[in-house]
Amino acid sequence: MNSANKHTLLLIDDKPANLIALKSILEKPNREIITCNSGNEGLQILLKEKVSLILVDVQMPEMDGYEFVEITKQHPNTANIPTIFVTAISEEAKYINKAYDLGAIDFLFKPLVSEITRKKVDSFLKIWDYDQELKNLNEKLIAKNGELEQFANIIAHDLKSPLNNITSLIEFIEEEHLMEVNQEATEMFDMVKTSARSMSKLIDDLLHYSKNVENNQGKETINIFSEVNAVIKLINPNSNTRITKENLNHNINFQPVAFKQIIQNLISNAVKYNDKEITEITITFNEELHQISIKDNGPGIPENQGEKIFQMFYTLGQASRGDSGTGMGLNLVRKLAERNEVKVYLNTEYKDGSEFIISNLKIS
Known part of the structure; x- marks a missing residue:
């Protein structure tokens, strides 16, 4: 980050003497300081200038500092400009809380202490620079x-x-x-x-x-039963597959596309790699544990492979009833789960096939 970035400061106070004093404290070669005597004048300046920091007096006629900040925070072009209140009002909590509620970042109390004023302004300008760099x-x-x-x-x-x-x-x-x-x-x-x-x-x-x-869409309230049914309809398993659904009529907060992708991958794997004449899959929601279980009666997965199967391109080499896997499906499942702040893992204690758990679900 360039420490010599050019900054424009806007100082607003209805008393010219206060502006002169504050400007003299804050003047530096890499700063342009604009002063004005009212909130209305300050708003006009903000329409034309790119300002890095605003220092505004609280007590002013016509439009006080609180009203000025409230207006700036409503406009997208000025809402993120850091603002410091300069005030002679007592340091009572009610005044400070009001300022912070409006979006001010700090206070300077009169009479101003020059060194504290400089250091506060320098600090907030550094934060502004970091914020701009992050946006870029x-x-x-x-x-x-x-x-x-x-x-x-x-x-x-x-x-x-x-x-x-x-x-x-x-x-x-x-x-x-x-x-x-x-x-x-x-x-x-x-x-x-x-x-x-x-x-x-x-x-x-x-x-x-x-x-x-x-690029998944945002989280929404979705019904587990409806989403699972939609996935099963899409997969359209053959008549040798029996899917049992238990206690699924509950709502959770999840990205719909991500949830479908996770369920589709887990059910498809249960069908694809099953070695029995009849494939049996049981999907259960446990509302006390906030988790979904997907069990199958297939060959199972070795305990020491429980985490490896979620790695990119990792496959068990098992025979399947369709095209061989690419080792990406379960990695995608894990990534999509993480984006929704849930966990997907293999229950290595289940010995009658495979059981995948989707845990830490947010119930709506």
């Missing part, structure tokens, strides 16, 4: 994220295009030369198509991950 970095970050998202979409398109071409070419060869292709070649073609689909899915997952982790 945030704006740059937002712009960079937009560029990265656009770049990711372009890369995804450019990577998927040749994969789609490979798949189409293989299918064309199979159709045109069906009688000439032997069993070994057919198996090799199937391997190529499977690899292409896996790579395409990985690209989609990476793109989906980058968007969902950073």
Whole structure:
């Protein structure tokens, strides 16, 4: 941060002598100090000047300091300008509390002590500089994220295009030369198509991950039962899957898209990696513990893998009933849970399959 940043200070007092004294205390080479004698005049100046700090007298005719600050805090262009009250009013709590309630950052009591006045103003200007630097970095970050998202979409398109071409070419060869292709070649073609689909899915997952982790909508009151039903309808599991729902008719505070993504991933995994003839999944809400449990009767997950499965690209290598996993789903689940201030973990004590817990839920 540049310590020699140029600052503009606005001093407001109805007594010219007070303005002269305060200006003499605060003058520095890297500061422009503007003075005026009323709140109305101060408001006019704020329309034209970029001000870093306001020092305003409390007791003024027509518009006192409280009224002036109340007006500035209502306008987005001036609401964040730090303001110090300069006052001869007693230091009673009711006056101080009123000022802080309005948004003032501090008080200077008359008669002013020069060294204290300088140090307070210097400190608040440093805070202003940090705040401005943070805003600039945030704006740059937002712009960079937009560029990265656009770049990711372009890369995804450019990577998927040749994969789609490979798949189409293989299918064309199979159709045109069906009688000439032997069993070994057919198996090799199937391997190529499977690899292409896996790579395409990985690209989609990476793109989906980058968007969902950073750009979810705000929290809302959602009904667990309704959201779970919507996810099950979307997944559309086959007739060999039985899903039991227990005590789900409760409302929680959660980002809707994130909640659906978490539930969808956990249910899909329970179906995909199940090794039984009938897949059984039980989804339960415990209102005393504020948690959702998703149990299945699958092969289970080794206890020493309980945390590793949430790592990016980590897979157990288990056989699945569909496309193989990319090791991103549970990492995304963990990230989305963290954004909603909840925890998702594997209950390693459950031995009849797998049990995932979504805990620390906020009940609405």
